[in-house]
Amino acid sequence: MLKHQALWESCFPEFVQCGESKMVSLMESATLVNIPAGQQVFASGGQCENYLLLLSGSVKAQLLSENGREMLLYQVRPGDSCVLTTSCLLSGDEYPAEAYTEEDTSAFVISSHAFYRCLEQSAFFREFVFKNFSARLSNVIGRLGEIVFEGIQWRLAKELLNYDKEVIQLTHQEMASKMGSAREVISRNLKQFEAKGLVKLNRGTVTILDKTALQQLIKEK
Numbered sequence: 001m002l003k004h005q006a007l008w009e010s011c012f013p014e015f016v017q018c019g020e021s022k023m024v025s026l027m028e029s030a031t032l033v034n035i036p037a038g039q040q041v042f043a044s045g046g047q048c049e050n051y052l053l054l055l056s057g058s059v060k061a062q063l064l065s066e067n068g069r070e071m072l073l074y075q076v077r078p079g080d081s082c083v084l085t086t087s088c089l090l091s092g093d094e095y096p097a098e099a100y101t102e103e104d105t106s107a108f109v110i111s112s113h114a115f116y117r118c119l120e121q122s123a124f125f126r127e128f129v130f131k132n133f134s135a136r137l138s139n140v141i142g143r144l145g146e147i148v149f150e151g152i153q154w155r156l157a158k159e160l161l162n163y164d165k166e167v168i169q170l171t172h173q174e175m176a177s178k179m180g181s182a183r184e185v186i187s188r189n190l191k192q193f194e195a196k197g198l199v200k201l202n203r204g205t206v207t208i209l210d211k212t213a214l215q216q217l218i219k220e221k
Helices: 005-011 013-017 021-029 083-091 112-121 123-149 152-162 172-179 183-195 211-219
Strands: 031-035 040-042 050-056 059-064 070-076 098-101 105-111 167-169 199-202 205-208
Touching (some): 005 013, 021 105, 050 083, 050 112, 112 123, 152 183, 152 205, 183 199
Antiparallel strands (some): 031 105, 040 098, 050 105, 059 070, 059 098
């Protein structure tokens, strides 16, 4: 029986179903790791030695400026691989950013040696890696395009609605980091939303009062 078969079938069923002997070898070589919340997964300038497949939790990849400002690049969710990890494995380059777990996280860790061997020998694995990489890269480019080209109030309204709940437990600094902006900019625009009756601000929370008006703001961009 395959090691950790229930986890593979739950999170990456296509790996089990493909039937390739090379994929069985890859799965057998994987190590299951559990990483507590707030732990660094990789650092800027570090070497990439493993391919990660997330099972549970969340990992955020971010850029950090010299003055300490953070910009979220993307988040890795269960069933995903990390676009920067894939890029660095394929290119041999060092990590250009850093990543931390946002909550308790578990993942399969595949050594670079096993990754390269399976990439060479398995058509299924090549397709999985490059499709996943392309999808994640498109999301990153789309996010950077929003940061560069879209207005802050449009982006803020979209961010608030993305949570799909009325009460959002997030500080202004945390929201600024997720949006690639400055805390002062986010605070100022949230206060403008509050003055218009769109949201209510409390310490550590934002309560959406007028979802329709936020949706209309997005449409009018």
